Amino acid sequence: MAYWLMKSEPEEVSIDDALAAGDSPWFGVRNYQARNFMRDQMRVGDGVLFYHSSCAEPGIAGIAQVASVAYPDATQFDPQSKYFDAKSTPDNPRWMLVDIKATRKTRLLSLITMRSLPELATMVVLQKGSRLSITPVTEDEWDAVLKLLD
């Protein structure tokens, strides 16, 4: 079992949206490293910290689980989508995703608070220059975050 932090812009998909939707595809990732985490390393049942980014109060807003293995992101084939990729074909899809199931909304653990806590200092998302939308979380970091959210 592994753990992850996944960023979502709440204007697009918030923790409330995700809770209402049930299992839903984590569409729109267009970064190879983030794709590779989903394609190669995620397993059903992995723990996910649901993070709100590009908003007034960025931070961890809920808990989720990986709910499927990887499969092609349908938005890459849709010319109407802002995630359309003309260089990708159904025979050779470039972008993969997993389904995510939100399990609960938590109080907001803000980025500012996260930065102030020594037990979270090792988190990849907090490293200087880090902007990956999906980052691995260690078991110690996961335990520390859940303890803070209790």
Next chain:
DNA sequence: GCCAACGTTGGC
């Protein structure tokens, strides 16, 4: 809106 940091593209 700014801009640091990082990723991608494409000419050579």
Next chain:
DNA sequence: GCCAACGTTGGC
């Protein structure tokens, strides 16, 4: 394969 130019992310 190098690397300059350009694009994107995302906090502030």
